[in-house]
Amino acid sequence: MSRSPRQESLSDPVNSSELTITDVLTHAKPQTKQQATFQRLIRQIDEQRAQVVEWHTYSERYGQRVGSELMPLFAQLREKRIAMLHLLDTQFHQRNVIRGKQQRAKLCDIILNLAHELLLEQRDEEIVALYDKYSDLSYDDQAEIDKAISQDMVEELFGVRLDDDNADVSMEEMLAKAMRQRQEEEAKNKAGSGSRRRKSAKQAAAEEKRAAAKKEISQSVREIYRKLASSLHPDRASTDLTADEKTTLMQRVNQAYDRSDLLELLNIQLEIEQIDTNYLTNLPDERIEHYIQVLREQLAELKAELASLLMPYWKLVPYTQKIRPTHVDKAMDAEITRLEMDLRQADIDLIAFQDAKQLATFIKHYQVNDGFDEFDDGLQMLGDLLSSFSAPPPRRRKR
DSSP: OOOOOOOOOTTOOOOOSSOOHHHHHTTOOOSSHHHHHHHHHHHHHHHHHHHHHHHHHHHHHHHHHIIIIIHHHHHHHHHHHHHHHHHHHHHHTSTTTSOSHHHHHHHHHHHHHHHHHHHHHSOOHHHHHHHHHHOSSOHHHHHHHHHHHHHHHHHHHHTOOOOSOOTTOOHHHHHHHHHHHHHHHHHHHHHHHHHHSOOOHHHHHHHHHHHHHHHHHHHHHHHHHHHHHHHTOTTSOOSSOOHHHHHHHHHHHHHHHHTTOHHHHHHHHHHTTSSOHHHHHTOOHHHHHHHHHHHHHHHHHHHHHHHHHHGGGTTTSTTOSSOOHHHHHHHHHHHHHHHHHHHHHHHHHHHHTTSHHHHHHHHHHOOOOOSOHHHHHHHHHHHHHHHHHSOOOOOOOOO
């Protein structure tokens, strides 16, 4: 099966065997605060790139492990749980197996909970029929009521009105949707009030200054692009580069310029000896300030890309501050071990619960769900979601 090509990323490494900007500046002592910031940003971008590349590579291995190791175990466990559901249904109607109203009520609760868990994983009409058989309210009617209650709670919490097309939306998705809608409405209201409010002369001047600075920053990057394009033009004579090498380099230049990848453009300049160490360590203050702004934006994009890559793994290792692929591998190993233990226990229970006495003993010690577990889970999910959207603590000002 062929894979679609991955979209270009700021993390894509420099295809060069030559020294990079980072290599050149490793031993260069910054002479000014701006040079120190410039060098620090370049190091941070290289570090972020390395992490993004590492996680892109790991995601393929992770997907393979999920498909070949985890999913077969989940499928086997589901089959055994469905077999358990049918066994309990059979035992419920057997004579001299379940005695008394209390035992029957408990077994009914066990059957309903197991059926509900299986249906949350995947809808199965045969399981829906079994659920409806033991419930006063049909599964679909109960699901509609639960969804309406959840939607009312989320709407009241966030002060938004969600559309009614939430039939197949989970509680987590509904919370995220409400959060996004709230943020969009706040941004829209802020923009509207800003446009209606007349700007002061000071605000207008500051806005004009920011626009001019942004234009100058863009021109600084465009200037590098033009120099490279001029040097690599096919009609320009060169004793060092062949036509094919120029074409390859120009493709890299175009890709870097489209991504506003200043670091890659500088690396190419260094590679073709358009700039050197002396140039990098003696950049004019105005030019280096422009470069710093571009690099900050580039670093922010890389951090966002890395955060997006890490998102699927946080549930596996929620208490790890700096997550690494080894942490995910250990968590997956633990999950595989847990599933294998669950499978062995399921086999034991399937045999044991065929015996009326052993089933009666289990039912005797079973505690009926009071109905608050799911509500507590919903509150926990809400807390987790809100914390993920919360702003970081403010920095303390230096005195």
